[in-house]
Every structure is written in C-alpha cells, then in structure tokens.
Amino acid sequence: MSWEVIGIWLGALLSLCLYSFLYKDNPFYKFAEHLFVGMSAGYWVIYTIMNVLIPNWWQKLVPMEGGFQPIWLVPGVLSLFMLFRLIPKLAGLSRLSLALIVGTGAGISITAMLQTRALAQVNGTIIALGQGGGWFNWVSNIIMVTGVVCGLVYFFFSKPHKGVVGGAANIGITILMVAFGASFGYTVMARISLLIGQTQFLLFEWLPTMGIHL
Amino acid sequence: MRLAIPLMITFVAGMIMILQFFVPATQPMGDSLQEWYMIVASAAIFLGAVNLIQVHTHKIRFKLKNWKYSPVTLIGFAVMIITGLVFGIEADLPFDYLFQQMVAPMAATMFSLLAFFVASAAFRAFRASNWRATLLLISAFVVMLGRVPIGSMIWNKIPLISEWIMQYPNMAGQRAVMIGAAMGMVATSLRMIFGVERSYLGGAD
Numbered sequence: 001m002s003w004e005v006i007g008i009w010l011g012a013l014l015s016l017c018l019y020s021f022l023y024k025d026n027p028f029y030k031f032a033e034h035l036f037v038g039m040s041a042g043y044w045v046i047y048t049i050m051n052v053l054i055p056n057w058w059q060k061l062v063p064m065e066g067g068f069q070p071i072w073l074v075p076g077v078l079s080l081f082m083l084f085r086l087i088p089k090l091a092g093l094s095r096l097s098l099a100l101i102v103g104t105g106a107g108i109s110i111t112a113m114l115q116t117r118a119l120a121q122v123n124g125t126i127i128a129l130g131q132g133g134g135w136f137n138w139v140s141n142i143i144m145v146t147g148v149v150c151g152l153v154y155f156f157f158s159k160p161h162k163g164v165v166g167g168a169a170n171i172g173i174t175i176l177m178v179a180f181g182a183s184f185g186y187t188v189m190a191r192i193s194l195l196i197g198q199t200q201f202l203l204f205e206w207l208p209t210m211g212i213h214l
Numbered sequence: 215m216r217l218a219i220p221l222m223i224t225f226v227a228g229m230i231m232i233l234q235f236f237v238p239a240t241q242p243m244g245d246s247l248q249e250w251y252m253i254v255a256s257a258a259i260f261l262g263a264v265n266l267i268q269v270h271t272h273k274i275r276f277k278l279k280n281w282k283y284s285p286v287t288l289i290g291f292a293v294m295i296i297t298g299l300v301f302g303i304e305a306d307l308p309f310d311y312l313f314q315q316m317v318a319p320m321a322a323t324m325f326s327l328l329a330f331f332v333a334s335a336a337f338r339a340f341r342a343s344n345w346r347a348t349l350l351l352i353s354a355f356v357v358m359l360g361r362v363p364i365g366s367m368i369w370n371k372i373p374l375i376s377e378w379i380m381q382y383p384n385m386a387g388q389r390a391v392m393i394g395a396a397m398g399m400v401a402t403s404l405r406m407i408f409g410v411e412r413s414y415l416g417g418a419d
Contacts, residue, residue, distance in 0.1 A: 006315075007311065007315030007316075007401045009313070009316070010316050011315050011316065011317050011318075011319035012319075012320075014316060014319060014320050014321040015319050015320070015322075016302075018320060018323040018324060018327060019323060019327070020265065021327065022327070022330060030283050031286055032285060032320060033283075034283040034284070034286040034287040034290070035286050035287070035316075035320070035360055036288050036290075036317070036320040036321070036324065037266075037287050037290070038286065038287035038288060038289065038290025038291035038292075038294075039290040039291065039293070039294050039312065039317050039320075040317055040321070041263055041266050041294075042263075042289050042290065042291040042292070042293065042294025042295045042298070043263065043298075043317055044259055044293050045259055045260065045263050045294075045295060046294060046295060046298030046299070046303060046309065047300075048256045048259045048260075049298075049299075050298070050302070050303045051303075052252060052253070052256045053253065053256060056249055056252055056253055057253045060249075062318070071411065074250070075250040075253040076253070078250070078253075078254045079253055079254050079257035079260075082254060082257035082258065082260075082261060083257060083260060083261060083264065085261060086261070086264055086265075086268075086353035092216065095216075095219075095220040095415050096219065096223060097254050097257065098220070098414055098415065099219075099220035099221070099223035099224045099415070100223055100224075100227055100250065100251065100254055101251060101254055101255050102224055102406055102414050103223060103224035103225065103226065103227030103228040103278055103406070103407060104227045104228070104231055104233075104247055104248065104250070104251035105251065105255075105403075106224070106228045106229075106231075106402075106403035106404075106406045106407050107227060107228035107229065107230065107231020107232050107403070107407065108248070108251075109255065109399050109403050110228075110231075110399075110400050110403045110404065110407075111231070111235040111402070113396040113399045113400055113403075114396065114400060116396075117392045117395065117396035117399075118392075118393050118396040118397065118400075121389045121392055121393050121396075122322075122388075122393065124400065125389060126384075132332055140297075140378065140381075140382045141286075141382075143260045143382050143383065143386065143387060143419045144356070144382045144383075144386045144389075145384025145386075146386075147382075147383060147387060147389075147390065148386045148389045148390050148393070149275055150390075151386060151387055151390025151391070151394075152390050152393060152394060154390070155390065155391075155394040158345060165359065172390065174344065174346060174349065175383055175386050175387050175390070176387045176391075177346045177347070177349050177353070178349055178350070178353045178379065178383040178384065178387065179384045179386065179387020179388055179391075180217070180335070180350055180351075180353075180387065181338055181350035181351065181352070181353030181354040181357070182236075182347065182353045182354065182357045182379050182380055182383065182384035182387075183387075184332075184336070184350075184354045185353065185354035185355065185356070185357030185358040185361075185389070186357055186361075186380070187264065187332065187360075188329060188332050188333065188336070188354075188358060189357070189358055191325060191326055191332060192326075192327045192329050194322050194325050194326035194329070195326035195329045196258070197322060197326070198319070198322050198323050198326050203365060205367070
C-alpha cells in the first residue's frame with residue numbers, strides 16, 4: 001500500500017467521521033474534531049515559525065553573511081513579553097507588546113482603510129456613472145450609486161431617520177436586504193461547492209482504492 | 215507610568231505609520247516598524263498554542279467532560295510540531311503530507327458541513343413576513359439558482375439576473391457597509407492612537 005493510498009484513506013475516514021455529525025453528535029465526530037483542532041494549531045505554529053519568525057526575525061538578528069544585529073532583539077523581547085500574559089506576576093509587561101501591536105495596527109489601518117475601503121469604493125461607484133454601455137447599464141449604475149448613498153444614510157445615526165433622511169434610509173435598507181440575501185446565497189453556494197468537492201473525493205478517489213469504480 | 219509608557223508606544227507607533235504614508239523620508243522607519251509588528255503579533259499564535267495545551271492538560275488532569283478526547287488534540291498538535299521542526303515544511307515531506315492528507319480534507323469537510331446547517335437555519339429563520347424579508351429571500355434564491363445548471367434549465371435568464379444582483383444591488387450594499395466600516399475603523403484607530411480608547415490595555419494585571 002503506497003503512502004498516497006494511505007493518505008486517501010486517512011482523509012476519507014476523517015471526512016466520514018466529521019460527516020457523521022449530520023446524524024448526531026458521536027464519538028467519531030468528537031475524535032476527528034479534536035484531532036482537527038490539534039493538528040491545525042500545530043500547523044499554524046510551524047507555519048509562523050518557518051514563514052514569519054525565521055525570515056523576518058532570526059535571519060535579520062543573525063544574518064547569513066555574519067554579524068549580529070542587536071536591534072532585532074527588541075521585537076524578540078517584545079514577543080516574549082506577549083507570552084508573559086500567562087504569568088500573572090509579569091502580565092503587565094505584555095502591555096508594551098500590545099501597545100506596539102495596537103499602535104502600528106491602528107496607524108496602518110487608518111491609511112489602508114481610507115484608501116481601499118473608503119476612497120477606492122467611492123471612486124469605483126462614481127466612475128461607473130460616467131461609463132457608457134446603453135440605457136440598461138446606465139440605470140444599473142444609477143441603482144448602484146443610489147444604493148451606496150442611501151445605504152450610508154441608513155448607517156448615519158446622528159440625525160433622526162425622518163423626512164428626506166428617513167426616505168433615503170428606507171431605500172438604503174431595501175438595498176441592504178437585497179445585498180444580504182445575495183451574500184447569503186453566494187455563501188451557501190460556496191459551502192455547497194466544498195461539499196461537492198468532498199463528495200467527489202470520496203466517490204472518485206477513495207472508492208477506487210477498494211476497486212469500486214463509478 | 216503603568217499606563218503612560220504603553221500609551222506613548224501606541225502614539226509613537228501609530229504616528230510613524232501615518233507619517234510614513236505622507237513623508238517618504240520616514241518610510242524606512244515605517245517599514246521596520248511593520249516588520250516588528252509582524253514579529254510581535256506572531257507571538258499571539260504561541261500564546262494560543264500554550265493556552266490550548268493548558269486547557270487540555272487541565273481537562274485530562276481533572277477528568278472534565280470529554281477529557282478522553284483531549285489526548286487526541288495534544289497528540290495531533292505534537293505530531294505537527296515535531297514533523298515540522300524535524301523535517302521542515304517543504305512539499306512531499308511528512309509535515310506537508312499530514313497537512314495535505316489530513317488537515318486539508320478535515321478543513322474542507324468542516325466548512326462543507328456548514329452548508330447543511332446554513333440551509334436548515336435559513337429554512338427555520340427565513341420567513342416572508344414583510345416585503346423586505348421577501349426581497350432578501352428572493353435575492354438569495356435567485357443567486358443560488360443562478361449558480362447551478364438547473365437555474366438556466368428553468369429559465370436561461372436566471373444566471374444573468376443572478377449576475378446582475380451580484381454586480382449592482384449587492385455591490386451597492388457591500389460598498390455602503392465597507393465605507394461605513396472604514397469610517398468606524400478610522401475613528402477607532404484615531405481614538406487608540408490618541409489614548410482615548412484604552413480598553414486593550416485592561417486585564418493584564
């Protein structure tokens with residue numbers, strides 16, 4: 001039996017253990033669930049060490065070409081401080097690490113959010129209005145611009161939703177309902193496609209290892 | 215001093231990151247800070263791993279509910295760590311093998327299970343109680359139908375309508391949410407940088 005076949009059997013049996021939850025909670029499901037949690041955690045720890053810490057910290061602290069860069073001890077020490085959260089007496093030191101993470105993250109998100117999530121979206125919405133493509137495209141773009149503006153009005157709570165503001169908020173909530181429905185449908189279909197993928201794996205990769213060809 | 219130093223670090227780090235966007239001369243400092251940020255933030259995964267070990271050893275020690283499954287978690291965790299550290303993470307080595315043959319199928323199965331739960335939850339929760347709820351229902355139904363062959367078999371325009379819903383009303387709603395959330399994030403970030411929002415420093419004593 002090759003490693004490939006063993007791998008297919010492992011994947012298939014664990015998938016079946018997890019699918020058994022559709023009947024009811026049972027020991028097979030619990031086994032696979034706990035294994036999944038442990039292996040995923042292990043995977044991410046190793047991934048972080050190999051892809052983040054070694055290239056971004058260790059190889060800069062002790063470069064291949066020789067020499068020692070003591071400045072890189074600072075993020076190392078701050079990372080260690082983060083782990084001190086687990087020791088009550090030293091937990092206060094983790095505030096320094098958190099402060100760096102929060103400060104840098106906040107600074108990055110101000111510019112990144114404004115650029116990608118605000119200005120780029122406004123730009124994309126307005127630019128679409130000037131594009132040609134016939135009356136249908138034009139009406140569709142009007143619906144989009146109206147939807148974005150009214151959706152934003154709905155999220156604006158500093159003014160009571162009455163009169164014109166209330167009307168715009170009403171249009172906004174209507175557009176949002178359509179958007180939420182579409183997003184829901186899209187998410188369901190993404191899950192269904194995963195289900196199809198797993199079913200195909202069981203039918204066309206696992207069953208043939210037992211000589212059953214569909 | 216207990217709060218002053220962390221607040222100062224937050225302010226300086228935040229201001230460097232904003233400045234480096236507008237002042238090219240400060241960009242190298244911003245790049246270094248981003249690398250530091252990545253390193254320090256990655257420590258959180260170790261915090262999570264240690265916590266996972268603590269929780270499960272505690273469950274085993276005091277024989278808490280479902281404690282018999284805790285060794286499975288710990289063994290799975292240890293196997294991934296050992297194979298990763300001993301053999302490395304390159305393709306076709308044990309770590310990659312375990313990921314491809316065990317973790318990836320389990321992850322796909324877990325997420326595909328959600329298809330059943332989302333569908334059953336929707337069946338119970340979706341009621342055409344008013345015209346907006348009906349609109350949500352129709353929109354979801356058309357998008358789902360438009361993505362499977364039976365949709366075009368019923369009416370060949372269904373995939374086009376589904377695409378239109380995704381491209382216009384859905385995009386409008388998503389953009390409104392995105393712009394609103396971005397404004398909220400900018401405001402919260404500014405509050406953090408200027409020390410108005412300090413809740414993240416709590417709970418460390």
